[in-house]
Amino acid sequence: MKLKAAFKFEIRDFLTTVFSVYGVMMLINIIAIVVQLASKNNFKTNMTLNGAEIILIVTVFIIAAGDFRENFQMLMQNGVSRKTIFISKAGTGLMFALILSIADRLFIFLSRIISDLAGVTKSTESVWIQIYPEFADKHNAVWSFIAFAAVGAAVYICSYMLGTVLSGLIYRLGKGGRTALAIALPVTAFVLVPLLLEIFWETAFVRWLIHTLVTILGLGKGIPYPAAATFTVLSCILGAASWLIIRRAVPKD
Amino acid sequence: MSGIELRGVSKRFKDVTALDNVTLNFEENKIYGLLGRNGAGKSTMLNIISNRLFPDEGEVLLDGQPVRENDMAQGQIFLISEKTLYPEKMKIKEAFKWTQEFYPDFDVEKARSLAEEFGLSDKKKVDSLSTGYETIFKVILALCVNVPYVFFDEPVLGLDANHRELFYKHLLTKYGEDPFTAVISTHLIEEVSNVIEEIVIIKRGKIIYNESRDELLGKGYTVSGNAGRVDSYIKGRDVIGTDSLGGLKTAYLLGRPDRGSMPEGLELTGMDLQKLFIQLTNE
Amino acid sequence: MKIDFEDERPIFQQIALGIEDAILTGAFEEEEQIPSITEFSVTYKINPATALKGINLLVDAGVLYKKRGVGMFVTEGAVMKLKEKRKEEFYDSYVRSLIEEAKKLGISGDEIIAMVARGYER
Numbered sequence: 167m168k169l170k171a172a173f174k175f176e177i178r179d180f181l182t183t184v185f186s187v188y189g190v191m192m193l194i195n196i197i198a199i200v201v202q203l204a205s206k207n208n209f210k211t212n213m214t215l216n217g218a219e220i221i222l223i224v225t226v227f228i229i230a231a232g233d234f235r236e237n238f239q240m241l242m243q244n245g246v247s248r249k250t251i252f253i254s255k256a257g258t259g260l261m262f263a264l265i266l267s268i269a270d271r272l273f274i275f276l277s278r279i280i281s282d283l284a285g286v287t288k289s290t291e292s293v294w295i296q297i298y299p300e301f302a303d304k305h306n307a308v309w310s311f312i313a314f315a316a317v318g319a320a321v322y323i324c325s326y327m328l329g330t331v332l333s334g335l336i337y338r339l340g341k342g343g344r345t346a347l348a349i350a351l352p353v354t355a356f357v358l359v360p361l362l363l364e365i366f367w368e369t370a371f372v373r374w375l376i377h378t379l380v381t382i383l384g385l386g387k388g389i390p391y392p393a394a395a396t397f398t399v400l401s402c403i404l405g406a407a408s409w410l411i412i413r414r415a416v417p418k419d
Numbered sequence: 420m421s422g423i424e425l426r427g428v429s430k431r432f433k434d435v436t437a438l439d440n441v442t443l444n445f446e447e448n449k450i451y452g453l454l455g456r457n458g459a460g461k462s463t464m465l466n467i468i469s470n471r472l473f474p475d476e477g478e479v480l481l482d483g484q485p486v487r488e489n490d491m492a493q494g495q496i497f498l499i500s501e502k503t504l505y506p507e508k509m510k511i512k513e514a515f516k517w518t519q520e521f522y523p524d525f526d527v528e529k530a531r532s533l534a535e536e537f538g539l540s541d542k543k544k545v546d547s548l549s550t551g552y553e554t555i556f557k558v559i560l561a562l563c564v565n566v567p568y569v570f571f572d573e574p575v576l577g578l579d580a581n582h583r584e585l586f587y588k589h590l591l592t593k594y595g596e597d598p599f600t601a602v603i604s605t606h607l608i609e610e611v612s613n614v615i616e617e618i619v620i621i622k623r624g625k626i627i628y629n630e631s632r633d634e635l636l637g638k639g640y641t642v643s644g645n646a647g648r649v650d651s652y653i654k655g656r657d658v659i660g661t662d663s664l665g666g667l668k669t670a671y672l673l674g675r676p677d678r679g680s681m682p683e684g685l686e687l688t689g690m691d692l693q694k695l696f697i698q699l700t701n702e
Numbered sequence: 703m704k705i706d707f708e709d710e711r712p713i714f715q716q717i718a719l720g721i722e723d724a725i726l727t728g729a730f731e732e733e734e735q736i737p738s739i740t741e742f743s744v745t746y747k748i749n750p751a752t753a754l755k756g757i758n759l760l761v762d763a764g765v766l767y768k769k770r771g772v773g774m775f776v777t778e779g780a781v782m783k784l785k786e787k788r789k790e791e792f793y794d795s796y797v798r799s800l801i802e803e804a805k806k807l808g809i810s811g812d813e814i815i816a817m818v819a820r821g822y823e824r
Contacts (some may be wrong), residue, residue, distance in 0.1 A: 168490040171520040236506045242471055243504035245493030245520035417471050417504055450749055529736045587747045595740025595750050611708065633712060633752070642712050678709065679794075683802060689710040 168246045172254035176237060177261065180229070184266065188273055191218060195277045195290055202286040217293030219270050219318055223325045226262055230329025235337050235418075242417045252412050256405060259326035267318035273313050277399050294318065300388040317390040320397035327404035334411035336416070422600070423468060423486070423496075423568055427477035430463055430624075439624040440477070448598035450590075452526040452615035456700050460624040461604040462500060465570045469497040469498040481568075494637070497522065497564045499557040500572040507546035511539065511556060515563075524565035533559045533589065537582060551577045562589050567665065568600045575607065587614055607655050612636075622700045639690040640676045643669040648684050656693055660699040671695070705746050709739065713748055717756030722784050725776055732776045736766065739774075763787075 208254055241251050270292070277290040294314040295302045302310050366372050379385075384392035423445040426461065430438040437460045445451060455461045466472040468479050470486060470493055479486045486492040505514050511534065519525040537555045539548075548556060550632045554577050561569050575583045590601065603611050612618075612684035618635050620628035628635065639659065642652055649661075657673040671694045681687050703720030705713060724730045737745075741755040757774060760766040777783075779791045788795075804814055 168494065171517075175517065175521060239504035240506055240517075241499075244518060245469070245490070245496060246521065247470060247488040247490050247493065249488055250490055276563060414473075417466075417502060419502060437744065449751075483749075584747070588744050590738060590749065591744045591750065593742055595738070613746075613752070616749045616751045632749075633755075636712065676711070684806065687710050688708045689712075 169250050169254060172241055172246050172250055173243070173257055174231070175240065176254050176258040180258075181352070183225065183229060184222075184269070187222060188269070191221060191273070195280065199281060199284045201408055216291050217296060218274060218290050219293045220320075222266055222270065226266065226322055227325045227329040229262075230259070230326045231333040232329075234333035236354060237265050238337065238412075239417050240300040247400065248415065250411050252409050254331055255412075259323045259330070259405075262326055263319040263322035263396065268378060270318055271315055273333075280395075288368070294390060297383075297385070298388050298390050301390060313390050313394075317394040317397070319393055320394045320401065323401040324397045324404065327401050327408055330408045331404050331411065334415070336409055338411060338415055371405060421482050424480045425464070425468070425477065426480065428464070428467060428474045428479065428523065429476040429515050430460075430467060430472065430474050436624050437468070438474070441621075441624070441626055442477075443600060443619065443626055443629065445600055446617075447567065447600055449617055450594060450615045451601055451602040451617045451619060452608075453602055453604040453619050453621065454606065455604075455621035456606060459569055459621045459700070461621055463624075464621070465498055465500065465572050465602075465604060466653040469493065469496055469570065471498075476684050494522065495566050496568045496570070497561060497566050498570040498572065499561045499574065501576070502547060503553055503557065505535060505545050506548070507544065509545050510541070511543055511545070512541040514556070514560075515541070518560055518564065522564050522566060523631065525560075526563045530559050533562060537585060551579065551582070554578055555582060557588055562593060565597075566599070569602070571601065571603045573605055574603060575605070577614060583610070590614065608696050620696065620699060627699060635695070636690050636692065637675070639671065639673045639695060641669060641671050641688045641691055641694075642676070642681075642685045643688070644666065645686040646680060652682055652685060660694050671698075706750070714752050714755035714759065717742065717746075717748075717753055718759040719759060721790075722765065723758070725780055726784055726788070730776050732778050732780055734773050735769075735773050 238251065241254075246254075274290055274292045281290075292314065294317060295310075301313070304314070336347065339347060363372065383387040383394050384390055425441050425443040428438055428441045429436070439460075441460075441464065453461050453464070463472065467474050468486065470488060473487065480487075481492040484492055486496065491596060509517075512531070513699055515525070515527050515530045519527055531541060534556075537559065538558070539552055539555055543552075545556070547554070554574065558571070558574050558578075561571055561574070575586060578586065578629065594601065595600075603615060612632060615632055618628060618630065619626060619631050642649060644667070646663060646666050649668040649670050653661075653670045653672065658670055659673055660671045662669045671691055676687055703717075703724060704799045705716050705720070707713070709716060720737065721730065724736075725732075732737050739750050739757065740754060742748070742757075743750040746753075761768065761774075763775060763783070765783060766774050767777050768774055800814070804810075
């Protein structure tokens with residue numbers, strides 16, 4: 167049936183891409199360990215892969231963003247409805263999220279073992295442990311695994327949906343819209359926002375903003391659950407946005 | 420009603436009306452010619468039937484069910500158009516394999532053998548094909564997909580004479596062995612006129628003719644000969660056009676000739692479909 | 703057998719005539735199977751329905767018959783039948799246009815008769 171075929175098509179390069187990325191990261195790990203071992207003073211090196219998951223979050227974003235046009239057109243040619251296209255994309259995002267969030271934990275576990283065996287400081291660190299260090303200390307390994315996998319999964323889906331929405335927008339917008347987007351996005355991110363923050367830094371609004379951010383990410387209490395919830399909600403919103411973008415999309419030249 | 424039915428389909432692009440209240444039926448197991456000038460609305464119609472575009476008004480039904488956003492219905496429809504929507508870096512043989520995923524009745528073996536016959540290497544990537552071979556690739560897909568309704572949007576543009584012959588040969592062979600509905604949309608009338616059974620002529624988004632090809636051909640005839648004799652013959656008759664070359668004149672007429680009583684010196688030949696088409700679709 | 707797409711006569715009629723010719727020259731023999739509709743359509747690049755129409759003309763005339771599940775066959779005695787029919791049509795099909803062309807060229811009736819005699823001697 168079309169849904170199964172569409173899903174299969176969306177994930178066609180997934181395994182190879184992901185394997186490559188993990189492969190490269192492991193390579194970096196090994197290089198870091200080798201460097202440490204080779205250095206005479208056995209100095210504590212800063213060469214750690216900090217926040218390993220970030221790399222994969224970006225990878226997922228790129229996969230989602232890069233494939234939109236190609237996948238959409240292929241599916242249109244092969245008689246797949248936009249409804250089914252959307253469902254297959256959502257399913258793909260979920261699948262990526264589940265697999266990667268677990269794979270991450272395993273990867274970090276594995277690199278830690280290797281570093282320990284080599285007798286050096288750990289060469290890879292999970293971004294979640296860096297953000298929520300007290301949580302990792304307070305809870306046992308199994309619970310940390312589950313909790314960090316959950317927040318990782320939520321962020322992955324969010325990243326996937328964000329990639330889909332952005333590339334979908336770029337696909338649907340005409341030349342004018344795309345130029346506008348190309349200017350507006352960086353300008354907002356690198357000029358407007360810092361400017362506004364600088365001007366209003368001392369104000370109550372910004373303080374409220376920071377407070378809200380801290381709360382929803384659970385930074386204040388040092389727990390990852392609010393972040394998981396937040397990114398899940400964000401994913402749903404982005405998912406809805408991607409449906410709105412897909413439902414009226416047409417094949418283009 | 421079985422078949423694909425268009426009911427009051429209209430589509431506008433900015434201030435251009437591409438389709439204007441089109442009502443039409445494509446029956447099972449017939450070869451149709453969808454004829455019209457460039458920009459008449461042929462491609463728009465095919466894109467709406469295959470769910471690539473949405474109509475502004477009206478609907479398209481397959482065996483009574485709307486085809487819009489309908490996976491089941493679209494599983495019985497396949498369109499090849501001038502746009503190649505397969506990924507650029509995909510190899511031809513992969514493309515065949517994927518098409519089979521979406522259309523389980525797709526015959527990969529036949530596709531491979533057709534590729535060989537046409538001289539298309541299936542190891543090539545989609546973007547490395549010349550225009551002609553890109554068309555051949557799509558034509559092969561359409562000939563192997565094995566669904567009840569296959570739409571060919573300008574299938575022979577860019578094909579050399581040999582490949583065009585191969586195309587018609589395979590189209591007719593498949594149709595003979597395993598009938599289906601083929602709709603060939605083109606502005607190359609003369610070439611397809613023998614292969615098609617039904618003719619639909621579209622002009623500026625409106626259907627102006629929708630009958631069998633034999634009926635259309637039977638509607639007129641051509642006389643040629645000495646200009647003076649031709650002129651006297653055509654007096655009072657329904658003429659759709661004339662050509663003159665010195666003293667030799669050719670007249671294209673509507674109606675039926677009386678074979679037995681043709682005046683001396685006049686040559687009688689069949690209806691010139693292209694001339695009729697030009698006549699019908701001129702502004 | 704050749705199809706003239708320019709000819710005023712419909713293609714299906716030409717098909718029928720072509721098959722008749724083949725029967726008369728012995729290319730298709732009595733009680734033998736003739737090519738299938740698909741073969742006709744593919745060879746001449748015409749729609750199968752057209753080929754079928756032409757064949758049906760001959761079925762109606764008793765020149766061909768259909769064997770279920772096998773195909774179309776030439777009926778016994780078809781050659782005789784066709785010869786009779788063609789003899790009747792001979793004047794209209796050939797003599798008339800012969801005379802027309804002769805008149806165009808200013809050839810007299812007697813000259814034609816002499817030409818015919820010469821042709822039969824060969």
